[in-house]
Amino acid sequence: MKRVYVNEQWCLGCHLCEYYCAYANSGQESMVKALKDKTIRARIKVEEKDGISFAVNCRHCTEPLCVKSCIAGALTQKDGLIVIDQDKCVGCFSCIMACPYGALMPNEEGVMQKCELCTTNSHMLPVCVSGCPNKAIVFEER
Amino acid sequence: MKYVIVGNSIASVGCIESIRKVDKEGSICVIGDEKYPCYARPLISYLLQSKTTVEKMVYRDKAFYESNAVTLLLGKRAKTIDRETKHLALDDGSTVAYDKLLIATGSYPFIPPMKNLESVKKCFTFMNLDDAKNLEKALAKESRVLIIGAGLIGLKCAEGIRDRVKSITVVDLASRILPSILDEAGSALVEKKLTDEGLTFILHDSVREFFNGDALLSSGAVVGYDILVLAVGVRPNISLVNEAGGEVNRAILIDEKCQTSIPDVYAAGDCCESIDYVTKERKVLAILPNAYMQGEVAGRNMAGDETFFDKAMAMNAIGFFGLHVITAGIYEGQEKLFTTETGYKRLFVQDGTLVGYILIGDTINRAGIYTSLIRNKTDLGTLDFDLISEEPLLMAFAKKERAHKLGDAQ
Numbered sequence: 001m002k003r004v005y006v007n008e009q010w011c012l013g014c015h016l017c018e019y020y021c022a023y024a025n026s027g028q029e030s031m032v033k034a035l036k037d038k039t040i041r042a043r044i045k046v047e048e049k050d051g052i053s054f055a056v057n058c059r060h061c062t063e064p065l066c067v068k069s070c071i072a073g074a075l076t077q078k079d080g081l082i083v084i085d086q087d088k089c090v091g092c093f094s095c096i097m098a099c100p101y102g103a104l105m106p107n108e109e110g111v112m113q114k115c116e117l118c119t120t121n122s123h124m125l126p127v128c129v130s131g132c133p134n135k136a137i138v139f140e141e142r
Numbered sequence: 143m144k145y146v147i148v149g150n151s152i153a154s155v156g157c158i159e160s161i162r163k164v165d166k167e168g169s170i171c172v173i174g175d176e177k178y179p180c181y182a183r184p185l186i187s188y189l190l191q192s193k194t195t196v197e198k199m200v201y202r203d204k205a206f207y208e209s210n211a212v213t214l215l216l217g218k219r220a221k222t223i224d225r226e227t228k229h230l231a232l233d234d235g236s237t238v239a240y241d242k243l244l245i246a247t248g249s250y251p252f253i254p255p256m257k258n259l260e261s262v263k264k265c266f267t268f269m270n271l272d273d274a275k276n277l278e279k280a281l282a283k284e285s286r287v288l289i290i291g292a293g294l295i296g297l298k299c300a301e302g303i304r305d306r307v308k309s310i311t312v313v314d315l316a317s318r319i320l321p322s323i324l325d326e327a328g329s330a331l332v333e334k335k336l337t338d339e340g341l342t343f344i345l346h347d348s349v350r351e352f353f354n355g356d357a358l359l360s361s362g363a364v365v366g367y368d369i370l371v372l373a374v375g376v377r378p379n380i381s382l383v384n385e386a387g388g389e390v391n392r393a394i395l396i397d398e399k400c401q402t403s404i405p406d407v408y409a410a411g412d413c414c415e416s417i418d419y420v421t422k423e424r425k426v427l428a429i430l431p432n433a434y435m436q437g438e439v440a441g442r443n444m445a446g447d448e449t450f451f452d453k454a455m456a457m458n459a460i461g462f463f464g465l466h467v468i469t470a471g472i473y474e475g476q477e478k479l480f481t482t483e484t485g486y487k488r489l490f491v492q493d494g495t496l497v498g499y500i501l502i503g504d505t506i507n508r509a510g511i512y513t514s515l516i517r518n519k520t521d522l523g524t525l526d527f528d529l530i531s532e533e534p535l536l537m538a539f540a541k542k543e544r545a546h547k548l549g550d551a552q
Contacts (some may be wrong), residue, residue: 006548008541027341047537049529054544056536059552065510068156068438069431071184071200072194088198090188090374093506097468098431100517102508102534110464142551 001080003140004044004117004126006055010136011046013053018042019110020131021057024123025113041107043115045126055128055137057115058082058103066114073111081119086111143168145444146230146238148220148382149246150174151183152430153411155201156437157244157444162210164445171213171238173230178271179207185304186274190281191240196271223386225404242444245394245402245409246437247379253372256290257351265370268299280369281306285315287293288357288367290349292319294460296373297332300341300393301462310341311365313357317346323458323469330484335465378413378426391415393426393530398450401442408444410436419455420471420497427453448546453517459509468509471498471516478531480505495519508534 019035021042028034044057064082067075074088075095083106089111095104096112107113117139118126129139145161147154149548150172158170174180180201207214219233223243230238250268259265266277277299285307289296292314300310312319318329319336333343344363351358357365378393389395389403393415400416407457411433418425432454439451457470465484476491485503489496489512496515511534514520530538536547 001551003551008544008548047535049535049537052537054536054548056548059547061552065431068434071430072182072199076202088182088194090185090193091461091507092184093461093466093468094431094505095510097457097459097470097509097513099508099510100514101536102511105507142549 001029002117002139003060004057004115004129004137004139005142006137008052008054008136010134011053011055012134012136013046013048014131015046016131017044017055017128017137018046020127021115024118024121024127027121041105041113042081043103043105043113045102045105056101056103057128059101060117065100065141066095066104078097081117082114083116083120084112084114086113091100143445144239144241145170145241145244145441146242147172147244147246148230149244149248149411149413150178150180150214151174151246151248151411151433152180152201153246153248153433153437153440154244155180155206156434157228157246157410158206158210158212160438160441161445164442164447168241168445169213170211171215171218171240172207173215173218173232173238175217175219176270176272177217179214179216181271183270184298186268186271189271189274190278190299190302190306199271209218218428220382222509223382223404223407225386225407226525228406237403238410241304241406243407244437244440244444245382245407245413246411246433247382247413249376249378249412252375252377254374256349259352262352262370264368267372268295269376270429273345274302277303277369282309282368285368286366287311287369287371288313288365289371289372289373290314291375292316292343292345293322293373293375294320294458295376297336297462298372298460300336300372301339304340307369311344312341312369312461313344313347313359313365314348315346315348319343319345323456323460325473325488325500328467328502331502332462332465332467336462339463376412376428378415379426380413383407383409391424395424396416396436398452399443399448399453400436401443408440410440416454419453425454427456429456429458431457455516457513465503466506468501468506469499470509470513471496473498473500480532491522494522496522510534 022040023031023034026034091110104114181199220230222231287310289312380390383394384390394409412428442449473548478489480487487505490498526538
């Protein structure tokens with residue numbers, strides 16, 4: 001399965017992936033409308049310290065601990081992709097307890113959100129990848 | 143191959159899903175005493191709180207049983223196992239033959255003897271969907287609710303019904319709330335939150351006798367009530383295996399393949415005692431992730447694919463009125479404490495590895511990074527422990543480890 005991989009050598013720490021992610025999952029057509037004066041709640045997060053930076057998002061694990069720990073049945077694995085049904089999620093934080101990458105976080109309504117590789121929004125291909133100016137984030141089979 | 147599963151909750155789903163990864167042909171029969179398809183049991187308090195619905199609580203999609211070719215026998219109870227002929231006898235008089243059997247019977251509410259309890263008309267337990275539906279029917283704006291038990295079940299129940307009743311009083315024999323998962327400071331913090339939200343606690347006390355509308359406590363205090371909820375604790379359902387001569391202690395003993403001592407009989411979930419990964423002691427670790435993973439490993443082994451589950455450990459994520467708590471492992475060894483605006487973080491280190499943590503309030507984000515340190519027994523000397531203690535960051539791992547985590551297929 002194709003996944004998003006990050007290469008910290010090439011990461012500029014520009015956080016554009018976070019902005020593109022928040023925009024892509026906002027449902028808005030315009031990036032300005034989606035992000036202006038809003039708190040950015042991206043599903044990808046840049047860690048940075050002492051000149052090193054890299055982005056972290058869901059690894060779509062083959063043995064997903066988040067799915068196995070979800071008390072609501074809201075997280076499922078579909079053809080390798082880990083997806084969340086936000087209607088079913090009650091915001092218990094069990095997935096946050098389980099995920100070794102820290103790749104789930106609550107949205108503004110208090111239920112969890114996660115990277116679904118842009119398959120569940122209108123963009124079809126991961127926008128963090130296309131928006132990365134230095135190709136530090138790639139979408140490929142490994 | 144005839145697979146039979148007694149119990150239709152999370153361990154059962156884990157078992158079905160893993161059997162079908164290995165064996166698409168064998169028959170799977172699930173016997174469940176509730177009349178529902180598998181649903182998310184821990185959500186019953188959220189149901190009363192209107193944060194979910196019965197429809198949304200269904201644990202897998204509608205096609206689940208059909209697409210996995212599962213025969214469901216609902217509303218029936220398995221009574222005995224005949225280990226010689228490999229048959230189960232059900233309460234309707236029928237028998238079911240098995241080649242491989244999973245016992246995933248969960249637990250039942252423990253009700254200690256209390257004088258005059260039988261005279262209480264509106265008395266409920268809070269374990270399953272029918273309990274929640276029954277309690278819901280009794281709720282009224284004017285109800286005074288008395289909950290016996292300040293553990294996870296009693297307190298989630300309290301949160302679920304708080305806005306629908308007049309008052310809630312929680313009585314517990316222990317001197318603090320949630321003692322099974324929290325330290326004293328944590329108990330005090332959550333108790334304060336719940337008190338601020340309108341609950342009344344009477345701790346270190348118990349009911350001496352029930353009267354019509356009043357409960358007399360051992361301390362002499364009297365609590366008026368209209369509805370009683372019993373949430374003292376649970377007991378594993380072990381009788382099937384016990385009566386068939388299988389090894390049991392407090393719960394059914396299983397090994398790392400989730401096998402019981404009876405050939406071809408496996409067990410998973412809240413009815414089991416397994417080895418705690420952190421302490422190496424036998425324990426009942428009745429939490430949902432363990433149930434799923436034990437069911438899953440049992441299923442793999444039942445289908446002939448040798449697999450081990452040795453990572454059962456205590457972990458809980460729970461929240462009350464927006465105050466979240468995540469805990470894991472054991473609270474022993476050297477500790478690191480960080481206090482924050484709305485809570486705190488305690489990390490416990492033994493022999494150079496993280497063995498437990500308590501996170502409350504604004505310290506819970508990315509908690510799974512800490513859980514992974516416990517689960518992987520990561521040598522804390524290989525990472526920047528000061529950094530990761532302060533905040534769970536992948537940055538704290540060595541560069542090579544980061545490259546593996548973010549650059550390899552997981």
